[in-house]
Amino acid sequence: MIPYVDCHTHQFYEPSDSVISMRNCIVSTDYFQNQLCSVGIHPWYIDQDYENQLSTLRKYAAKENVLAIGECGLDKLSSAPWEKQAKAFQDQIDLANALSKPLILHTVRAYQETVEQLQNQKLISRVVFHGFNKHAQLGYSLVEKGYFLNLGADMLKGNLTELIHDIPLTSLFLETDDKNISIQEIYTYFCAVRKINVETLKQQLYTNFCTVFKYSK
Template sequence: MPVPYIDIHTHDAVEQEDLFQLQSLFLQDFEQNPSLNYPVTAGIHPWHAHLFTPDEAREMLERNIGNPYIVGIGETGLDRSIHTSLAIQEEIFQLHIEAAEKIGKPIIIHCVRCWQDVSRLKKDTSIPWILHGYTGNLQTTQQLLKKNFIFSIGSHLLDRRAKLRESIEIIPIENLFIETDDTNVDIREIYHEVALLNNMPPEDLKMHIFGNLKKIFGPIVRA
């Protein structure tokens, strides 16, 4: 089987022969779907942090994170664009960090105008921290690379004015994923743009991203 395109974060998976999509589910929705039998990531989104007490969130995580079909914890994180206080969001986010550490699974992070806050919370850990939908500028990227974050790049890169385009040139290929999130953009367009900015053939980029998937998530897809 040829190496597929990898979409590391999508909310609307559509089966295609040359594409593997890692679907992101809200943890409360995952819990209501006991027949699910394919790999996903799941967590309490910061938009929903106010819906659960810390005890409720902890118990829901404990009930579910050991499920073998949950291969990553999240998306979870911090978001300054919503009304829920950062204190409440951070408390729920911290529970995910502890759960990911305990179970040994990567954590998928939603971060909106909270780069410094998320960086502050990242301690010495062997758990990969993946910043999904990353849009940071060159200076932000340089700071985050010092703590070995992994960057998942989406359709924002296709905007020729995006400061993110400068960041692509300094992100090591082993710290990179590509995603579509909640858009209907063809993942191949993003691959093409990343390959162009890195001056490499798209097929080589596919191999690298597939290798990153195996390294961080294990053998969840064959090629």
Template structure:
């Protein structure tokens, strides 16, 4: 079994075919999917997708692109919403200096709010980090000093130093279809170096479809392509990567019940 630890099944790209999408994922060996919230104000839509499918769970949070729109969302709000049985993570939140769609101060403020919620609930924080390695590492180190919290650097595309700092602080690192791109040798080098017990796989669907589906709409079934490249990169079998990343997922996302054998 594989797990798609990060997708966006509430997005309109999937309107009218979510049942078929989930069925295709199951056929491809994907046993669990986590659909990730990007705006607390649209959380009800995310939760509805999770509630409609036994194998789909969700998070609650505000993407850094939308940070300035939801600075009124409090730690207490996130804690309250995360009490639902289907909510298994906080986020995604973080820093994105590539697009800079929200002021950096707002991104940092929102990020720290989500960290506090992860610390309070014990649920993993799903971290978005793009072109912000130094500030991300500094905030993570400072906040860990206030009290530990579980977290994953999702859709990893940052530098080696951030990956190693994340692992040092107890974080997990998740790889998406970017790992399969021909020009992603730097990312594969990071994936090769990290401890096996910190690795996850994801799609970030509908974005970033892996080879050989690149350029098409991504979907959870395609997690298998990324897992295959991760196995090749690390010189192990696909079965070993599936077993390891799935075990890692359930250790981090501890609120998700393991499917019956």
């Protein structure tokens, strides 16, 4: 049986054969656990003692159950100074590259700056924009650069219809994030709009997950 993949969540799931979930662990806020996860310094939670926070992240990031670095990135609504955010983002890009693990990005009102910072360097890590809920053209331009989009509950508001119709399934992930919704509902909604069956989508997103996050059962 091909499992559903919840590619970014803040919820605890009981381990099961039917859903793979990658829990997000925010350094200084969440307890680190031995389940599949991503670990990162979120732009809302950059500590006063950032160097200590970064060394904590480095300690956990190399562990085998950590499949990705993040969520991290730039957020114009965060109270953290911009230079600090850019430095934390850069340190996490470097860490992802060094460990050859993908990046899960949190981006708020800063897509242009984020892409500039990413393109400023030789990046070998795959990049996943989580919680993408912007207009389709921006989505396509990110996909064209080789980035992945992780879509979640915002799609149920009906404003991602164009993107859902046209995004290449090979560039897609789905997530529950911090929303009170099941990953099955997200898949069902996506398939109804895209007019494909759920098994097709499950197969493709599982393949994407195995490829991008080097996951194997």
